[in-house]
Amino acid sequence: MKKxxxxxxxxxxxxxxNLMERIELLKEKGIVPCLATILVGDNPSSETYVKMKGTACEKIGIKSIRIQLPKEIETEELIKTIKELNMDEDVHGILLQHPVPSHIDERxxxxxxxxxxxVDGVTSAGYGQTALGFSTYPSCTPAAxxxxxxxxxxxxxxxHAVVVGRSPILGKPVSALLLNENATVTTCHSKTINLPDILKLAxxxxxxxGKPEFIKGEWLKGGSVILDAGYNKGNxxxxxxxxxxxxxxxxTPVPGGVGPVTIAMLLKHTVESAEKHLL
Incomplete structure (x- = not known):
């Protein structure tokens, strides 16, 4: 079997x-695509992710604004910062890096x-649009x-697609996207009984x-297509x-599979948002 x-x-x-040409056309019209990233606290993993996203923006000509907020900040102050960015016409995409400190109401x-x-597809309205099939910016990992x-x-x-996980920005939206592509979708999770039996049908x-090396080869049907959206300690x-x-x-390998495309979709959504200024 060819692998x-x-x-x-x-x-x-x-x-x-494909984005670079579109970015140049925008710049000719006086628009520089801009992504604002909010980082609350000093979580090392989050710091790394924000840096990676900023570097990816700069490499293709997207302006990247990084807003670092203290970990002690309250939800109301964080929301005030977000609303200021909502009003800024030069900002086309807003990314709140998660997780945020536990005292903040992330939702x-x-x-x-x-x-x-x-552009990261984290709002409930965005998820609803994804489920109904007319989302502008689905969550980036499902889109990837x-x-x-x-x-x-x-x-x-x-x-038959089997999604193992039901998080609001990964498992649930990717199930919706696959269903919209006319797959038959089964969404499984930590409470699912007989998961190996279900995976045998996929x-x-x-x-x-979100559990390292959780799914085993003997649970799978021969010839199945495997997309690993997990990323755990130790790559x-x-x-x-x-x-x-x-x-x-x-x-998909880890790393080098879903991850790079997730960042690329974030860039794509930011450019698409900037293009809407021309309409």
């Missing part, structure tokens, strides 16, 4: 290459983001998963449960890569 490694770096570069903060600038499948021309329509598996995904590799027809 395909679903290389996210190639897909991400293709997306970014309330997400909901304060103007849906026109919700669909982008990878389409880039490698992997059929979705009529296939043509497409999305691993998004480990949510699947046991070696055992899943032997069974799968196509598989």
């Amino acid at each position: 395909v490694i679903l290389d996210g770096k190639i897909v991400a570069q293709e997306v970014k290459n 309330l903060a997400f909901e304060a983001i103007d849906i026109k600038k919700d 998963i669909l982008e990878i499948l389409k880039y490698y021309q992997i059929p979705i329509e009529g296939k 043509d497409i598996v999305v691993a998004a449960i 480990i995904g949510d699947i046991e890569y070696d055992s899943c590799y032997t069974v799968a027809s196509a598989i």
Whole structure:
């Protein structure tokens, strides 16, 4: 059986290459796409992610604004900062890096983001639009998963997709996106009984449960397509890569699979938001 490694770096570069011309056209019209990233506190992982996103913006000509707020800040002050960015016409996308410190109401903060600038797809209105099939900016990791499948021309329509995970910005929206592409979707989670039996039926598996090497190769149907959206300490995904590799027809590596495309989709959404200023 021919094995395909679903290389996210190639897909991400293709997306970014397509964006560069669009960014130049915007700049000719006096518009510089701008992403504002809010970081609350000093979580080292969050610091790394924000830096990566800022670097990715700068490489293709998107302006990146980083707003660092103290970890002691209250929800009301965070929301005030978000609302100021909502009003700033030079800012086209707003990203609140999560998780935020536990005393902050993260959901309330997400909901304060103007849906026109919700390029990370975190608002409930954005999720509702994703589920109904007319979302402008779906959550970036689910969008990345669909982008990878389409880039490698992997059929979705009529296939049985099993999503393992139900988070509001990954498991649930990717289930909706796959359903909108005419897949038959089963959404599983930590309370699912007989998960291996369900996975045996899957043509497409999305691993998004947040547990390192949780999904084993012997649970999978031969020839299935595996997309690992997990990222755990030590550069480990949510699947046991070696055992899943032997069974799968196509598989994403970790790192270098879904992650790079997730960032590329964030850039794409920011450019799309900037383009709306021309309408």
